[in-house]
Amino acid sequence: MKIHEFQAKELFRKSGVPVPRGGAALSVEEARQVASQLGTFPVVVKAQIHAGGRGKGGGVKLAATADEVKTVASSILGMTLVTHQTGPEGRLVKKLLVEEGLPIEKELYLSVLPDRGAAKIVFMASEAGGMDIEEVAAKTPEKIIKVFIDPLIGMKGYHANELAFGLNLSGDLAKQFCAMALKLYRLCVDYDCSLVEINPLVLTRDDRVIALDAKINFDDNALYRHKDILEYRDLDEEDPFEVEASRYELNYIRMPGGNIGNMVNGAGLAMATMDIIQQAGAAPANFLDVGGGASAEQVENGFRIILADPSVKGVLINIFGGILRCDRLANGVVEAAKKVAIKVPVVIRMEGTNVEEGRRILDESGLNLITARDVSDAAQKIAAIVKA
Amino acid sequence: MSIWVDRNTRLLVQGITGREGRFHTLTCKEYGTNVVAGVTPGKGGQDVEGIPVFNTVAGAVRETGANAAMVFVPPPFCADAILESIDAGLSLIVAITEGIPVMDMLKVKNYLKKSTSRLIGPNCPGIITPGQCKIGIQPGHIHSAGHVGIVSRSGTLTYEAVHQIQQFGMGQSTVVGIGGDPVNGTSFIDCLSAFQADPETRAIIMVGEIGGSAEEEAAEFVKKYVTKPVVGFIAGLTAPPGRRMGHAGAIISGSSGTASGKIAAMREAGITIVENLGEMGAIAKRAFASALS
Numbered sequence: 001m002k003i004h005e006f007q008a009k010e011l012f013r014k015s016g017v018p019v020p021r022g023g024a025a026l027s028v029e030e031a032r033q034v035a036s037q038l039g040t041f042p043v044v045v046k047a048q049i050h051a052g053g054r055g056k057g058g059g060v061k062l063a064a065t066a067d068e069v070k071t072v073a074s075s076i077l078g079m080t081l082v083t084h085q086t087g088p089e090g091r092l093v094k095k096l097l098v099e100e101g102l103p104i105e106k107e108l109y110l111s112v113l114p115d116r117g118a119a120k121i122v123f124m125a126s127e128a129g130g131m132d133i134e135e136v137a138a139k140t141p142e143k144i145i146k147v148f149i150d151p152l153i154g155m156k157g158y159h160a161n162e163l164a165f166g167l168n169l170s171g172d173l174a175k176q177f178c179a180m181a182l183k184l185y186r187l188c189v190d191y192d193c194s195l196v197e198i199n200p201l202v203l204t205r206d207d208r209v210i211a212l213d214a215k216i217n218f219d220d221n222a223l224y225r226h227k228d229i230l231e232y233r234d235l236d237e238e239d240p241f242e243v244e245a246s247r248y249e250l251n252y253i254r255m256p257g258g259n260i261g262n263m264v265n266g267a268g269l270a271m272a273t274m275d276i277i278q279q280a281g282a283a284p285a286n287f288l289d290v291g292g293g294a295s296a297e298q299v300e301n302g303f304r305i306i307l308a309d310p311s312v313k314g315v316l317i318n319i320f321g322g323i324l325r326c327d328r329l330a331n332g333v334v335e336a337a338k339k340v341a342i343k344v345p346v347v348i349r350m351e352g353t354n355v356e357e358g359r360r361i362l363d364e365s366g367l368n369l370i371t372a373r374d375v376s377d378a379a380q381k382i383a384a385i386v387k388a
Numbered sequence: 389m390s391i392w393v394d395r396n397t398r399l400l401v402q403g404i405t406g407r408e409g410r411f412h413t414l415t416c417k418e419y420g421t422n423v424v425a426g427v428t429p430g431k432g433g434q435d436v437e438g439i440p441v442f443n444t445v446a447g448a449v450r451e452t453g454a455n456a457a458m459v460f461v462p463p464p465f466c467a468d469a470i471l472e473s474i475d476a477g478l479s480l481i482v483a484i485t486e487g488i489p490v491m492d493m494l495k496v497k498n499y500l501k502k503s504t505s506r507l508i509g510p511n512c513p514g515i516i517t518p519g520q521c522k523i524g525i526q527p528g529h530i531h532s533a534g535h536v537g538i539v540s541r542s543g544t545l546t547y548e549a550v551h552q553i554q555q556f557g558m559g560q561s562t563v564v565g566i567g568g569d570p571v572n573g574t575s576f577i578d579c580l581s582a583f584q585a586d587p588e589t590r591a592i593i594m595v596g597e598i599g600g601s602a603e604e605e606a607a608e609f610v611k612k613y614v615t616k617p618v619v620g621f622i623a624g625l626t627a628p629p630g631r632r633m634g635h636a637g638a639i640i641s642g643s644s645g646t647a648s649g650k651i652a653a654m655r656e657a658g659i660t661i662v663e664n665l666g667e668m669g670a671i672a673k674r675a676f677a678s679a680l681s
Contacts, residue, residue, distance in 0.1 A: 085630070114490050116570035116600050116637065119497040134642040151494045192491050221463065221636055222489035251634045255626070267568060267634025268542020268597050271623035272665045275647075278626045279664055287627070289634040320544040320551070322527035351551060353527055375548075376666030 001218045002050040003232040006097040008214035015187045018210045022099030031073035034098040045072045048095035050237040053083030107200035112188045120148040125163045129200035155185040176209040192222030248301040251289040258285030261306035261315040273318045280383035285312045296332030303336045314385040317348045326358030334365040345385050349378035390517035390562040391582040397521045400425040400454035402469045409460035412525050419528040421521045424452040445476040456480040458523050467492035474505045482523045483510035493571040507573025513543040513565035534559015537583035540595035552669030561589040568635025576606035584614050591617045591676040598624030599638045603650040607657035617679050619672045620659040622647045
């Protein structure tokens with residue numbers, strides 16, 4: 001799960017990680033109020049969306065006076081912000097963060113996250129702050145310091161020292177940095193974060209270490225033990241079809257620009273099915289994994305969500321019946337098809353336990369379902385539908 | 389021969405009294421697996437269709453000589469259950485459970501490294517040596533004994549692979565689902581290395597997907613150490629970056645973990661790549677012709 005910058009900074013504050021003074025605003029008037037409470041200028045007005053690259057897209061602006069705050073806030077609120085992470089369709093800005101401007105001496109990069117390969121917690125730090133870290137990693141990997149921490153031992157002072165001295169910090173700045181890094185480690189572990197990233201982390205001219213930006217992603221599997229984090233969920237940032245699917249606990253991801261809806265059991269097979277749709281010359285409109293043991297009810301809900309998308313011109317169902325028998329699944333599909341008005345062609349490929357009986361049920365259902373022999377056959381039939 | 393499980397496997401099931409645990413325990417037993425015990429804290433003394441239930445793994449091992457565990461414990465308690473089996477000294481632990489937090493698995497993984505146990509999964513279909521032993525939720529009857537070893541991160545995609553090679557008359561030595569989580573117990577390399585050493589396995593299929601770099605590392609391993617023919621498939625060519633595709637581990641981060649990057653690495657290592665899923669059986673037949681003759 002992703003959260004906004006202002007929410008991440010709220011967590012930073014709670015954890016004792018220094019951030020600029022500021023507050024969130026939902027309107028121009030609120031932005032003006034936050035600025036006046038700060039009692040200092042300039043202030044920075046930042047668009048709050050779940051995507052990076054906001055500055056380059058025109059979503060971050062300075063304001064030197066109260067009037068400028070109003071002008072800047074009204075230009076950002078309601079804009080469709082396009083960044084390298086939003087895709088060409090961009091994201092509508094509905095929230096702002098208004099913060100004090102800081103006298104910046106130097107920008108650093110710092111992140112902490114679980115490293116899947118090493119099975120450790122890893123800190124990444126760089127003096128090349130404020131830049132796209134992927135680019136830094138690709139072009140000048142020597143500029144990135146990595147410190148791995150065994151989660152059974154936890155973070156120790158020497159880990160923090162490696163980072164601080166690696167960043168060429170000394171004296172009080174190094175002390176401030178180490179204290180902050182230890183707090184970030186606790187935050188990452190205690191809240192089951194999949195990423196905590198500060199880019200840039202700034203050193204100010206008055207010798208403070210402050211998180212100018214804040215990004216936190218959470219492990220979805222651990223949200224059950226973080227009810228407070230669930231409060232941060234912002235449905236405005238999610239695709240409405242995906243919000244609907246999440247109500248039925250369906251693994252659904254919408255693919256903008258696609259024309260073939262598809263429903264599959266199992267995540268790997270679902271990805272592979274999207275791939276064969278593309279290879280056959282059509283475009284998958286979604287990813288939908290109804291689970292290894294899909295029930296008739298889930299099939300019905302899946303159908304409803306796929307068909308609600310107006311760009312879907314055909315549907316491919318690919319089920320490998322294992323423990324769940326094909327005949328039971330076929331009955332589920334037929335029941336669902338009867339309840340949901342289906343106006344586009346549906347190709348079904350079914351394999352596994354009791355497949356003959358399953359095919360018979362589909363053939364005799366009286367529904368306009370096209371059965372496919374195997375994966376290749378299904379892909380060809382779907383391609384033919386799109387081309388027709 | 390086969391890898392890791394066979395007729396000598398004595399299985400205990402953690403979470404045997406739950407709905408899923410009970411159901412799949414019985415399909416394993418039906419398949420011929422020697423299920424000797426179940427474990428559910430507080431339900432010791434009961435039985436599930438004649439399989440005795442114990443309160444602790446240590447107790448079950450003491451009484452029954454179990455040497456492997458299958459874990460169906462729900463996500464909030466699953467890491468603990470795995471640790472309990474590691475402490476009880478079981479040589480093989482197969483965790484089926486989906487949804488264990490990554491932080492929990494990080495601890496398990498680091499503890500596991502200091503032990504002699506092998507963990508398969510979590511979030512996996514299990515492991516099967518056809519005709520001898522099935523530990524997991526796979527449909528046993530689609531398999532048959534033979535000489536192709538299969539390792540995969542996905543469940544139903546593994547069944548698809550088994551089904552397709554069956555159509556071309558190829559059976560399997562052992563099929564391992566290593567699971568779709570970002571941090572798991574057994575890697576592609578562990579399986580490839582075991583298949584390479586196993587005389588019954590003459591050819592290998594590896595099925596990967598987007599996310600992480602396990603396939604790239606496996607490709608490097610194949611290039612250096614594997615002399616048996618390997619056929620590979622990667623799911624997720626069309627997956628958008630930054631989205632978790634069902635499996636917790638199936639996510640492209642920035643420019644790393646893409647399907648095309650994995651395919652390129654595998655091809656470079658001499659692995660025969662299946663581009664179109666529908667052709668897996670036919671391609672394996674050709675690639676394995678001399679190894680299986």
